[in-house]
Amino acid sequence: MRYLFGGTTDTAAETATGARLPNAVGTVWASGATDAVQLTDLIDINGNPMSLITADKTGMLPAFYGPDGYRYLWVDFGAGKYMLVPTDTVTRLDEHLQGIDPHGDRSYANSVFDRALPKAGGTVQAPEKRDWLTIRVPGDGTGGPGDGVGTAYQLTDGTTAFTRLYNNGALHVDTMGAPTSLSLGSTATGNFITAHNGRSTPATAGSVFTVTSDGSVIAAGTVTGKNLGTARLFSGPTPPTNPQVGDVWVKFG
Incomplete structure (x- = not known):
């Protein structure tokens, strides 16, 4: 990325005493050090390549683009190097702020949200051969039970809790409104x-x-029921040991 320099009222070719140097030709450097590297990959405002910069007839520096990636430049018109800062910083900042995803954080957030549990109307892709959701409940650290008071999951209308999974593993299935059979x-x-x-x-x-x-x-x-009483049912070639009143034996074999 090339940054724009010059073209403002505070960028001029001057002597050590501050006198303007009309039409002066200067060099561009990578730093203000004595062993700095001279930069010649410059482009004027019209897109034409140049290796030196020339002040206009009033001694002001025309706008130009520095080498790719250089955020600061030093120029020398014979009185020593002095630093130039980009003059398009505000423009670049505005473009950055108005960009759709200048930092890429939206793309990252979307990729995270795609893996998260949607609040409503979404689809969760369960990973193959892995737990989709794990709820950790209070315990003794060795797989012991939770306190059985709080729920890890529950359905509610905002007032009454209906079907709920307690944090000790107990599941209570209660329907909301008209009863519905468990299928x-x-x-x-x-x-x-x-x-x-x-x-x-x-x-x-x-x-x-x-x-x-x-x-x-x-x-x-033993299976008991109101219409069964205490009857016991046996089958086989021999009668049951210690038969009781009401026992039924179906002999075969």
Whole structure:
């Protein structure tokens, strides 16, 4: 980027005493040091290349572009080097402020927001083979339970909490308004519901209650109900040990 220099009332070719030097020819340098590098890659305001700068008939420096990347220049008309600063700083600042994304921060923010959970109406792309969302709840640091009071997730109308997931893992399903049945569906065969006496696992091993996808209900303990009483059902070639009143034995084999 080339910066614009000269062309203002404070840029003139002068002697050491401040006298103007009309039509004077000066050199341009990279710094004010004695061993500074002279710069000759200059361009006038009309786009023509030049290697030196020439003051006008009043001793003022015409506007010109310095070499690419140089924000400061030093000029010498015989009385020593003095520094010039760009005269298009305000213009460049205005263009910068009016730019759509001058720092690239909007593009970065958009890329971050695209990976964030949308507030409404958005779609979240769940990463393959990774946890999509993890909620950390209070515990003892070794996987212990939360306090069971606060919720990690809840649905509410602003007054009443309905379905909520407590921070100790308990899930309470309450509908808002008219009751709606709880429906579970899956395209895969296997278990719809598996209850474990302890931490749950994907397998049926250790389950105390299971509902399979074919409609079977398997209970490890006694199934009781108002219309069942205390009856027990047995089947096989031999009668049950210690039969009780109401037991049913279906003999086969």
